[in-house]
Amino acid sequence: MPAGTLLYAQSGGVTAVINATASAVLQAARTKKVRVLAARNGILGALREELIDTTTLSTAQVKALAHTPGGAFGSCRLKLKSVEADRAKYERLLAVLQAHDVRWFLYNGGNDSADTALKVSQLAAEFGYPLTCVGVPKTIDNDLAVTDCCPGFGSAAKYTAVSVRECALDVAAMAETSTKVFVYEAMGRHAGWLAAAAGLAGEGRDEAPHLILFPERPFDEADFLARVDAVVKRLGHCVVVASEGIRAADGTFVADAGGGKDAFGHAQLGGVASHLAGRVKDVLGHKVHWSLPDYLQRSARHLASKTDVEQAMAVGRAAVDCALAGQNAVMPVIVRTADEPYQWHVDVAPLSKVANHEKTMPKGFIRADGHGITAAARRYLAPLIAGEAYPPYVRNGLPDYVVLPQATVRRKLPAWAG
Amino acid sequence: MPAGTLLYAQSGGVTAVINATASAVLQAARTKKVRVLAARNGILGALREELIDTTTLSTAQVKALAHTPGGAFGSCRLKLKSVEADRAKYERLLAVLQAHDVRWFLYNGGNDSADTALKVSQLAAEFGYPLTCVGVPKTIDNDLAVTDCCPGFGSAAKYTAVSVRECALDVAAMAETSTKVFVYEAMGRHAGWLAAAAGLAGEGRDEAPHLILFPERPFDEADFLARVDAVVKRLGHCVVVASEGIRAADGTFVADAGGGKDAFGHAQLGGVASHLAGRVKDVLGHKVHWSLPDYLQRSARHLASKTDVEQAMAVGRAAVDCALAGQNAVMPVIVRTADEPYQWHVDVAPLSKVANHEKTMPKGFIRADGHGITAAARRYLAPLIAGEAYPPYVRNGLPDYVVLPQATVRRKLPAWAG
Structure with a gap:
């Protein structure tokens, strides 16, 4: 049994499969007889010395993690700033790691987390503390650099494509006397990856979604309304997929429901679909419905x-x-070696190449008219939503999701004052 | 082969399984060598003499209907009034039925449709035209009289319970530094059946949903906010399920997004979740998200x-x-003979007992505090969401849903002037 402890922490918005990563981490560590602590609520738990002892989890619990959404140990939105600005936090973090003999730190998150993991590794080196820091990719935004795709994105993409296809069938059936325009709001602050995934729901200009609004293209209301009206005139109905982050030509977000900022300093968005629906109703007079799956x-x-x-x-x-x-x-x-049949393998990249970079969608993925996806986008996206991985269901018709005990190990340090 | 034609029409809001009913109708009719026409866009197609010849559909298409959502032949929101008020429409309908030798009319819808089918049968008798009218139940609202439950409700209920459980796991994982209150808006104008189904997502007062808002109970904002705050204080987060039709004590809808009325004269609702979320944010100051699956x-x-x-x-x-x-x-x-193990069979009820009645939720299904479901509700609801019936998926990761040709048979009558 290797000396030392592995600390695993989840960071940022959780996904349908971040716990699958956690499950794999625990299973792999158990095979190697390595003890794993999990920080409660991400890096915050590491700072607070709230560490969950995963050795108490049963094999069945660890296995069930792989089909449970959410973040089983809790996650958080807490971005550490530069080492200079947040030195006390970094030093506290190292103190906690040392106190629990943590030799391996796995930080499961997006590009902010990659940055944090990188800084922790640098500070540990500076202090001469033997620590290996590994970032583990996760984000439905699919915006991490280097990796071909991000775990979490494919499932959100599949949900998006399937949901849009389903509600489009509903709208098409009722359009003659009821809803003619449907607006589906997809997550995506800066990059329209999920909106693009909706494009997989149909092919050709007559299949839904008929219009996709990407944050990569400036939103022009008059043009949008004219396009919606033309589709309704041609087909009797129109299904629109709007990325939450679409902005007008002057850079202002089309709808900013909250108007606030989250702990990462990002604008907190929402309400694009309801805004667009209102414009369609008021200007075009079509009956409209919208969905915000959030x-x-x-x-x-x-x-x-x-x-x-x-x-x-x-x-x-x-x-x-x-x-x-x-x-x-x-x-x-993730390294992709072939689109079809899809082939991929795992490689290893330096955190410095991932941290604080944001992968944008290739320009060649958006159709020339700006409102649909190209064949290249389909080749990239299709394998990511391929295959089903259903959770087991229990007798009462609900998935057998597991909720883990959150008991933490005994503290060895004074409470964190931060 | 029996002489005559069977006409099948879909009515009102479509469901995930109304096409399963259509598939069964076509399969049963084919076994009996009965020709089936399907009205395009429901009763409107019957009036317009837009009748789809289903005999041209392949066996594979008919089978695929059983796993395709939406309304394959189109549906509509067109309520026929009394025979006196809408006599011309009823007479046109009978003329179309006669022109195509329709001897059996199957109308697949809710209580308004049961009323229409009943009136058509009465008028046919008055005219001495031999016609058998059969209503076929369908509605996610679960508000049809006589039947124990309504096809379409169980699947919407399963979607609701699973979705609420899933997003609750997400919220719980992030609540420490992010969203503390989540509001999920469920369909249901007058009866809280789907909101109640959300109650299956958890058990006990600590499992989500923590608060359900039923249209059967007057909404009291101060009480609501106090309850939300208490749950957040106790658990760190709070998941709320709100029925779209909740009303204040004076009878006004809490949120009426459109402010209009649909063709049935029902108020067109929406936006309850966003309204409640806004109040939580403004009054309690908690970070809040909401979902409107629509x-x-x-x-x-x-x-x-x-x-x-x-x-x-x-x-x-x-x-x-x-x-x-x-x-x-x-x-x-549907007649239920046992809750557990669940047993049911199909019986036959007179349309007069179904038409224009609305089944409300039993008082004993809502917990005494008004914000959760009782054991009796669980006994009733649990079997309805039991079991999975996945559609087949094609290689590209999407369900293999079928879109049927909509070609109609040659008209025999002058165009409808209505």
Whole structure:
């Protein structure tokens, strides 16, 4: 049994498959006889010294994690700033790690988390503390650099494509006397990855979604309304997919429901669909409905992509391998070698190449008219939503999701004053 | 081969399984060598003499109907008034039926449709035209009289319970530093059946949903906010399920997004969740998110209840049997004989007992505090969401839903002037 402890923490918005990564981490560590602590509520738990002892979990619980959405140990939105600005936090973090003999730190999150993991590794080196830091990719936003795709995205993409196809069939059936325009709001602050995934729901200009609004293209209301009206005139109905982050030409968000900012300093958005629906109703006079799935789209484990689940588990296993091999300041990434039949494997990238970069959608993925996806986008997206990975259901018709005990190990340090 | 034609029409809001009923009708009719025409866009197609010849559909298409959401032949919101007020429409309808030798009329809808089918049967008798009218139950609202439950409800209920459980896991994981209150808006104008189904997502006062708002109970904002705050203080987060039709003590709807009325004269609702979320944010100051699944909840065939699919097909088969046996002005209904293990069969009820009645939720289904469901409600609801009935998926990760050709048979009458 290797000396030392592995600390695993989840960060940022959770996904349908981040727990699949956690499950893989725990399973791989158990095989190697490595003790794993899990920070409660992400990096916050590490700072507060709230560490969950995963060795008390049963094999069945660890296995059930792989089909449970949400974040089993809790996650958080807490971005550490530069080492200079947040030195006390970094030093507290190292103190906690040292107190619990943590030699391997796995941080499961997006690009902010990659940055944090990188800084922790640098500070540990500065202090001469032997620590291996490994980032583990996760985000439904699919905006991490280097990796071909991000665990979490494929399942949200599958949910989006299937949901849009389903509600489009509903709208088409009723359009003659009822709703003619339907607006579906997809998550995506800066990049329209999920909106693009909706494009998989149909092919050709007559199949829904008829219009996709990408944050990559400036929103022009008059043009939008004219396009909606033309589709309604041609087909009798129109299904629109709008990315939450669409902005007018002057850069202002089309709808900013909250008007606030989250802990990461990002604008907190929402309400694009209801805004667009209102404009369609007021200007065009068509009966309109809209849907805001919100968290449903990132927690729909019941409709996870098999590809996504497999990749989420693969990066978890690879992260443990990296850690135990002493590969410091790296992140396992997905490398695609073929579109069809889809082939991929896990490689390892330096965190410095991932941290604080944002992968945008290639320009060649958006159709020339700006409102649909190209064949290249389909080739990229289709394998990511392929396959089903249903959770087991219990007798009462609900998935057998597991809720883990959150008891933490005994503290060794004074309470955190931060 | 019996002389005459069977006309099948879909009515009102479509569901995840109304096409399963259609599939069963077509399969049963084919077994009996009965020709089936399907009205395009419901009763409107019958009036316009837009009749789809289903004999051209392949066996594979008919089978695929059983796992396709939406309304394959189109539906409509067009309520015929009294025979006196809408005599011209009824007479046109009979003329179309006669022109196409329709001897059996199956109308697949809710209580308004049961009323229409009943009136058509009465008028046919008045005119001495031999016609057997059979209502076929369908509605996610679960508000039809006589039948124990309504095909379409079980699948929407399963979607609701699973979605609420999933997003609750997401919220719980993030609540420490992010969203503390989540509001899920469920369909249900007058009866809180779907909101009640959300109650299946958890048990006990600590499992989500923590608060359900039923249209059966007057909404009291101060009480609501106090309850939300208390749950947040106790658990760190609070998941609320709100029925779209909740009203204040004075009878006004809490949120009326459109402010209009649909063709049935019902107020067109929406926006309860966003309204409640706004109040939580403004008054309590908690970070809040909300979800408005809208049509997603009634078209989610990917998460259909097996019980629901089986019942939808059973009433379709029974409707054909009733029609061919000359049982006029009736509707096949679901009779429950045991809760656990769940047992049910199909019986036949007179349309007069169904038409224009609305089944409300038993008082004993809502917990004494007004914000949760009772054990009796669980006993009733649990079997309705039991079992999974997944659609087949094609290689590209999407369900293999079928879109049928909409070609209509040659007209025999002048165009309808109505």
